[in-house]
Amino acid sequence: MAIEPVDSAVEPRHRAEVPGQALPSAVRIGLSRVVPELKMFYRRPEQVVLTFSMPAVICLLLGSIFTAKLPGTDTSTGAVIAASMLAYGILSTSFVNLGIGIAADRETGALRRLRGTPATASSYFIGKIMLVAIASLAEAIILLSVGVLFFRLHLPTNVFGWLTLTWVFLLGIVSCSLLGIFVSNLVSNALSAAVITNGPAVGLQFLSGTYVPLMVLPTWMLIVGSIFPIKWMAQGFRSVLLPPELAAFEPAGSWEHGRIFLVLAAWGAVGLLACLSVFRWSDQD
Amino acid sequence: MTAAISVRGLSKIYGRLSAVRELDLDVGYGEIFAILGPNGAGKTTTIEILEGHRRRDAGQVHVLGEDPGTAGRSWRARIGIVLQEVSDFGMLTVLETVRMFAKCYGKARIPEELLELVGLASSSASRVRTLSGGQRRRLDVALGIISEPELLFLDEPTTGFDPEARRQFWQIIRLLADDGTTILLTTHYLEEAAALADRVAVMAGGRLTAVDSPARLTAHANSVATVRWMEGTVLHVEQTDHPTELIRQRSTDGSELAQLTVSRPSLEDAYLHLIGLA
Numbered sequence: 001m002a003i004e005p006v007d008s009a010v011e012p013r014h015r016a017e018v019p020g021q022a023l024p025s026a027v028r029i030g031l032s033r034v035v036p037e038l039k040m041f042y043r044r045p046e047q048v049v050l051t052f053s054m055p056a057v058i059c060l061l062l063g064s065i066f067t068a069k070l071p072g073t074d075t076s077t078g079a080v081i082a083a084s085m086l087a088y089g090i091l092s093t094s095f096v097n098l099g100i101g102i103a104a105d106r107e108t109g110a111l112r113r114l115r116g117t118p119a120t121a122s123s124y125f126i127g128k129i130m131l132v133a134i135a136s137l138a139e140a141i142i143l144l145s146v147g148v149l150f151f152r153l154h155l156p157t158n159v160f161g162w163l164t165l166t167w168v169f170l171l172g173i174v175s176c177s178l179l180g181i182f183v184s185n186l187v188s189n190a191l192s193a194a195v196i197t198n199g200p201a202v203g204l205q206f207l208s209g210t211y212v213p214l215m216v217l218p219t220w221m222l223i224v225g226s227i228f229p230i231k232w233m234a235q236g237f238r239s240v241l242l243p244p245e246l247a248a249f250e251p252a253g254s255w256e257h258g259r260i261f262l263v264l265a266a267w268g269a270v271g272l273l274a275c276l277s278v279f280r281w282s283d284q285d
Numbered sequence: 286m287t288a289a290i291s292v293r294g295l296s297k298i299y300g301r302l303s304a305v306r307e308l309d310l311d312v313g314y315g316e317i318f319a320i321l322g323p324n325g326a327g328k329t330t331t332i333e334i335l336e337g338h339r340r341r342d343a344g345q346v347h348v349l350g351e352d353p354g355t356a357g358r359s360w361r362a363r364i365g366i367v368l369q370e371v372s373d374f375g376m377l378t379v380l381e382t383v384r385m386f387a388k389c390y391g392k393a394r395i396p397e398e399l400l401e402l403v404g405l406a407s408s409s410a411s412r413v414r415t416l417s418g419g420q421r422r423r424l425d426v427a428l429g430i431i432s433e434p435e436l437l438f439l440d441e442p443t444t445g446f447d448p449e450a451r452r453q454f455w456q457i458i459r460l461l462a463d464d465g466t467t468i469l470l471t472t473h474y475l476e477e478a479a480a481l482a483d484r485v486a487v488m489a490g491g492r493l494t495a496v497d498s499p500a501r502l503t504a505h506a507n508s509v510a511t512v513r514w515m516e517g518t519v520l521h522v523e524q525t526d527h528p529t530e531l532i533r534q535r536s537t538d539g540s541e542l543a544q545l546t547v548s549r550p551s552l553e554d555a556y557l558h559l560i561g562l563a
Contacts, residue, residue, distance in 0.1 A: 023358055023391045032388035036377055043376040043412075109371030113428065116336060116366035117389040118358035 030126025082147035084234035098180030103193035168236030178271025295344035319478035322488035328471035365434030375414030439470035489560035
């Protein structure tokens with residue numbers, strides 16, 4: 001049936017477009033989302049408790065089991081685990097948190113709604129990245145406190161040590177966040193996201209030296225673990241929180257700072273490309 | 286002046302299913318336009334393409350003069366969208382949610398005034414997840430009109446409402462329309478289309494089967510009146526273009542026709558006819 005043109009004379013009640021103020025920049029919209037993102041995070045107590053207490057509790061438990069000193073040193077295996085556990089902490093505040101959070105935003109329609117506004121994808125991610133940065137910093141402080149108080153870890157005493165701690169921390173957050181964003185695109189709901197993030201996260205702890213010291217792992221586990229960023233993050237944290245002579249217990253016999261940097265940077269680059277190619281606003285086309 | 290919405294030959298295919306077929310549509314500035322149809326007719330797919338939320342497979346679409354598939358941020362500041370099913374931001378309060386979205390625009394209504402307008406002022410401190418369905422929908426509308434958009438999309442805005450809540454909701458829509466906002470809404474409620482819309486498009490099977498004012502849509506379908514009365518125990522039903530004349534002939538002796546009714550096809554009859562169910 002043909003459609004008739006607009007023939008019913010509609011009163012010209014259309015409001016003329018008022019020249020509005022200029023749109024805020026994507027960055028400004030992004031920064032305005034930081035506080036709401038934090039509120040949405042801390043108003044889920046179960047999520048907060050899980051994110052912050054799991055690594056600390058596991059650290060305390062494993063540290064209490066592995067109390068023997070490493071041969072020829074004054075450092076316990078528990079201290080080695082405590083230093084490495086920082087990597088697990090960051091993994092849960094970045095990879096797991098973002099993987100589930102973004103899948104949930106897609107599932108509830110939050111992303112679709114945002115897409116109907118002048119906010120851009122970068123606005124959204126600025127809010128998320130700031131949330132991850134703040135949560136990761138809090139997690140690091142908790143785990144460093146546990147390590148210093150219970151396992152006699154030493155905070156860096158020189159600029160070089162703090163610098164190393166900072167770049168390992170930042171590169172770790174960036175690469176794990178990007179992988180979390182990527183994974184959130186592979187699933188259609190928050191529940192699947194919880195499985196697909198926590199599953200590999202827990203599995204990798206065994207291969208990466210955070211639950212079990214690397215020196216007791218069979219070679220194949222070491223090889224598999226070395227593919228992923230957690231092993232390298234943990235190694236970086238050990239290099240600044242443990243005495244220098246502990247380098248002898250690393251698989252390579254040294255801290256390998258150059259390689260840590262390269263592997264984490266490579267994961268960051270791969271993660272970024274993967275995200276750019278798959279990011280979806282919604283679960284449909 | 287060009288139309289607020291202009292669509293030519295719009296098609297969308299999901300796998301083997303043609304959700305929208307060769308659709309043409311024009312909505313003028315300042316109009317309230319309703320797309321009426323049963324579930325699965327293609328209403329939501331159509332409105333989502335117009336909102337820029339969904340890609341189309343064929344056809345030309347202009348919304349406020351731009352192609353929604355490529356339109357940018359400033360275009361999105363001029364439209365408002367009320368999505369069909371969302372359950373987001375449950376952990377924020379109503380006011381926090383509105384404030385967060387206000388920050389996305391250059392000009393935005395004052396959050397407190399906006400909540401007053403949609404009747405949510407008393408719930409502004411409530412967490413969004415504790416709202417009732419009707420309150421939740423009011424918040425959706427509040428977020429849709431926060432930037433005083435020129436064009437507002439409403440996708441089945443009152444589904445699941447009780448009649449009282451629906452009437453209150455219509456009042457908000459009329460208020461916006463009086464303000465000059467162009468409104469495109471989808472609905473599967475006839476009375477909603479009839480109560481709100483200047484023009485109604487009936488959609489079935491991915492096509493528009495008719496576009497007209499609610500009154501003329503009824504006239505289109507069937508202009509014949511049905512006259513019913515009883516003679517003894519026999520029910521008489523006659524269809525005629527001249528019911529007055531028929532009744533005069535039947536009661537020439539001045540007698541009363543028992544249980545006499547004269548009925549014109551309702552919008553519902555017209556609608557069922559147009560979607561091919563009658």
